[in-house]
Amino acid sequence: MQVTRDQRHKPRITASYRIETPLDIEQAAVAMAGEQSSGTFLRLEGETDELRERHAARVESVVRLETVATPSLSGALPGKHYACAAITLSWPLENIGTSLPNLLATILGNLTELRELSGIRLTDITLPNDFINAFAGPQFSINGTRRLTGVANGPLIGTIIKPSVGLSPEATADLVKQLVEAGIDFIKDDELIADPPYSPLAKRVPAVMRVIEEHAQHTGRKPMYAFNITGDIDEMRQRHDLVRDHGGTCVMASVNWIGMASLVGLRRHSELPIHGHRNGWGMFYRHPQIGMSYRAYQVLLRLAGADHLHVNGLGSKFAESNGSVIDSASACLTPLQEGSSRDDRAMPVFSSAQTIHQAHATFAALQSTDLIYTCGGGIMGHPHGAAAGCRSIHAAWQAATRGVALEDYAKEEPDLAVALRAFRRPFSG
Known part of the structure; x- marks a missing residue:
């Protein structure tokens, strides 16, 4: 799907992760982005191309790290081996607004329970100025x-x-x-x-x-x-x-x-x-x-x-x-x-x-x-x-x-x- 210039320039929230997965790492990254934005396990009638362009999470980068023989966490899909990777995703600020609880629900939330992942750790967050300026921050x-x-x-x-x-x-x-x-x-x-x-x-x-x-x-x-x-x-x-x-x-x-x-x-x-x-x-x-x-x-x-x-x-x-x-x-x-x-x-x-x-x-x-x-x-x-x-x-x-x-x-x-x-x-x- 092609992203328009207008969507490219709207403020976005970026989160970085270290993941472990039995899947292909690009496939796991797509699953993460879909779970935490417009996606579900099947395409719905209301999930138009326009809606996905405006609200879908994007996979910004995928960097392969080491591979391990056994999963770190229980409950993941079975696999012959488990690949580790550094993943960066982004979301339009429009999805969340300026809310810390809803930010956490989006960037971490259900990701911690995905069967596609045998490990998921949030490593960094980059927030647009519109989000930062909505909070008073430290007073003293x-x-x-x-x-x-x-x-x-x-x-x-x-x-x-x-x-x-x-x-x-x-x-x-x-x-x-x-x-x-x-x-x-x-x-x-x-x-x-x-x-x-x-x-x-x-x-x-x-x-x-x-x-x-x-x-x-x-x-x-x-x-x-x-x-x-x-x-x-x-x-x-x-x-x-x-x-x-x-x-x-x-x-x-x-x-x-x-x-x-x-x-x-x-x-x-x-x-x-x-x-x-x-x-x-x-x-x-x-x-x-x-x-x-x-x-x-x-x-x-x-x-x-x-x-x-x-x-x-x-x-x-x-x-x-x-x-x-x-x-x-x-x-x-x-x-x-x-x-x-x-x-x-x-x-x-x-x-x-x-x-x-x-x-x-x-x-x-x-x-x-x-x-x-x-x-x-x-x-x-x-x-x-x-x-x-x-x-x-x-x-x-x-x-x-x-x-x-x-x-x-x-x-x-x-x-x-x-x-x-x-x-x-x-x-x-």
Whole structure:
């Protein structure tokens, strides 16, 4: 079928995939395009040439990769072997409009269940400006986060309230007092605590903010606390207002469980930065032949309005490779539109067993300090206490940005010297 010049110049959404199939790869690509646009298992009377020209998905490219002997996923058509390929499809924006849920239904949706595929992974998305501009995107991004915390340069050094569960509002506030006095820039609730009976937000928010406001009055510096407001959309709006009304400067949500539409709704309501916690992310990335890459995932979350996004950390306790972590952080720092005046970057959040040891490698790989570096045990587990832990992490990052080895920098930084003995190496390389 010939595509007219008019259709060629209409805005299109492009998605890239890694697939595995027992079929000829071109045949599999056509099946994908048909399933996710005008096609079905037979040609229907209403499926005119004009309709197909206007609305059909197109196969933009097919690149053959390796061949494997056994299928990665069950339920696929049987075959003698299974070919892997990089596939790119595109759809007219007209099919979807500017809707994140319907975008996902189109570019992933039923593709995950096709018998023609024994593997399907979304690897990237390219969206037309008309789609991007329909969303407000991050409200505060990096510059707004720096303004609110008073940290003009370097990473924001942060931590997580531990133990994760069980602390009363008063006990949480006592711990926050220690941390803000220690010089912390950023504190967050754990994802396991939102509004439980033992520590309801209505009590935890005022208790914590009294401590932070008193600290700000004495020092002129107000650390950021990300309160976990995860819930249904009405609950999140109410919890956001509670945080705002007590002088809070950040809210947090578990983005995989509230869903894209709820994140968009929260962004429309929010007057505070939204800290996007990605717990559950392992379901998307741990098998190479299913799910989606973080490059595709973070585009959706930034459009929906997340100002900060978790990316794991180097040498962490989790399964993700160091290369994947850095690629994820780099993606968050890459504007969605070249040359746009709008800052739609998200601040990457490094976490999971981060200590003084990962600072050099993180800076060398990312070549940026536009990040939040959260350390739990790396701060709280310092032998001389949380204040010394904070100073040691700040010193490690100063050494990294100045190109000085930790051991050499530690000669002038006693807290760093102690941390070098206490934290010998990351969990993994």
